[in-house]
Amino acid sequence: MKTLNDFNFENKKALIRVDFNVPLNENFEVTDATRIISAKPTIIKILEDGGSCILMSHLGRPKGVQDEFSLKHIENKVEDILGVEVKFVPDCVGSDVETAAANLEPGQILLLENLRFYKEEKEGDKDFAEKLSKLGDIYVNDAFGTAHRAHASTTVVAEFFPENKCFGSLLAQEIESIEKVMETGEKPVLAVLGGAKVSSKITIIENILDKVDHLIIGGGMSFTFVKAQGGKIGNSICEDDKMDLALDILKQAKEKNVQIHIPVDVIAADDFSNDANTQILDINAIPDGWEGVDAGPKSREIFHNVVMASKTILWNGPLGVFEMESFAGGTIALGDSIAESTKNGAFSLVGGGDSVAAVKQFGFADKVSYVSTGGGAMLESLEGKTLPGIAAILD
Ligand code: AMP
Numbered sequence: 001m002k003t004l005n006d007f008n009f010e011n012k013k014a015l016i017r018v019d020f021n022v023p024l025n026e027n028f029e030v031t032d033a034t035r036i037i038s039a040k041p042t043i044i045k046i047l048e049d050g051g052s053c054i055l056m057s058h059l060g061r062p063k064g065v066q067d068e069f070s071l072k073h074i075e076n077k078v079e080d081i082l083g084v085e086v087k088f089v090p091d092c093v094g095s096d097v098e099t100a101a102a103n104l105e106p107g108q109i110l111l112l113e114n115l116r117f118y119k120e121e122k123e124g125d126k127d128f129a130e131k132l133s134k135l136g137d138i139y140v141n142d143a144f145g146t147a148h149r150a151h152a153s154t155t156v157v158a159e160f161f162p163e164n165k166c167f168g169s170l171l172a173q174e175i176e177s178i179e180k181v182m183e184t185g186e187k188p189v190l191a192v193l194g195g196a197k198v199s200s201k202i203t204i205i206e207n208i209l210d211k212v213d214h215l216i217i218g219g220g221m222s223f224t225f226v227k228a229q230g231g232k233i234g235n236s237i238c239e240d241d242k243m244d245l246a247l248d249i250l251k252q253a254k255e256k257n258v259q260i261h262i263p264v265d266v267i268a269a270d271d272f273s274n275d276a277n278t279q280i281l282d283i284n285a286i287p288d289g290w291e292g293v294d295a296g297p298k299s300r301e302i303f304h305n306v307v308m309a310s311k312t313i314l315w316n317g318p319l320g321v322f323e324m325e326s327f328a329g330g331t332i333a334l335g336d337s338i339a340e341s342t343k344n345g346a347f348s349l350v351g352g353g354d355s356v357a358a359v360k361q362f363g364f365a366d367k368v369s370y371v372s373t374g375g376g377a378m379l380e381s382l383e384g385k386t387l388p389g390i391a392a393i394l395d
Pocket of ligand 1: 194195196197200218219220221237292293294316317318320321322323354355
């Protein structure tokens with residue numbers, strides 16, 4: 001696996017695929033700069049080597065050229081975060097861009113316009129990728145958030161740098177974190193999967209059963225398992241057509257010696273709203289008119305003990321409807337347990353969509369070992385897929 005440390009960037013132009021797909025408000029101000037901050041170590045290392053950086057990214061889902069999706073809106077923010085002047089060029093391919101890239105001096109940074117202003121980017125067009133490749137000497141992929149896409153700038157462009165390509169430090173860290181959970185992690189290894197639906201996590205569960213010693217299945221997903229085993233779940237969210245699959249997963253887990261932990265009790269609500277009436281119920285005895293919306297106290301304690309006994313922990317998906325304050329307690333308790341276990345020496349990785357949001361919202365981001373920057377890319381990695389953006393560098 002080639003990383004930045006395999007190259008000396010002195011007098012070299014690094015063409016870096018970053019993920020600057022950041023959220024903007026109506027005044028085009030960046031509201032969460034995590035992705036820009038995450039790219040900083042790679043950029044600074046190259047500049048310190050005596051190289052220059054050509055940064056390319058997408059922003060949003062433009063249809064052709066649309067000013068609101070221009071990367072010019074983030075130029076100042078990137079400059080602030082890096083502490084280095086950033087030049088912006090209002091295109092990403094063509095002679096003007098090539099001239100701007102050619103004129104870059106060591107220590108300088110050039111930010112290209114939104115790659116997705118060209119449909120060729122998402123199509124993975126080879127000619128477009130070749131045009132991009134003309135801009136730099138070494139290709140660096142540091143965009144984990146798009147590593148699961150075979151786009152021109154994330155995958156195809158690597159073909160034009162058969163020797164001179166590598167992972168940036170963010171992408172390398174993402175890969176190492178996933179490996180720590182899936183391959184090299186100290187046992188016992190625990191995965192906590194929560195969230196709404198079994199159907200969106202089936203492939204992950206099946207893949208992960210070969211990797212972990214314990215699996216906590218929480219959140220809305222758990223009710224399909226409970227109902228499949230004959231429990232009464234009232235109005236709780238359930239996928240009836242996935243009940244056979246749930247039973248099969250339980251059987252597979254037994255064969256593979258994986259201990260599955262499903263909540264034993266829930267906070268049940270009489271309405272899907274923050275100020276609904278609530279009561280604590282056994283998870284398999286929920287009357288009609290009530291639905292399970294969060295993990296109950298006994299479940300939280302059981303999960304706490306499993307988490308504390310684990311040396312490697314993966315967390316994907318909330319344990320309840322955490323967006324509503326009244327039903328966030330189970331997710332917060334789990335975050336607390338994972339933070340405590342991490343403090344005791346466990347390695348913890350949080351990844352995939354809503355759990356990252358929860359971890360940030362409740363202040364756990366600094367208390368776990370690693371928070372992944374990629375939603376879909378993380379989920380596909382957990383499914384056991386080799387992401388095209390990663391394969392292109394390994395090739
Ligand atoms: P996912 O995107 O699959 O990780 O699902 C995250 C969503 O699952 C969040 O929006 C949660 O509100 C939701 N969720 C978690 N537990 C429950 C539950 N018991 N009932 C309904 N939705 C839930």
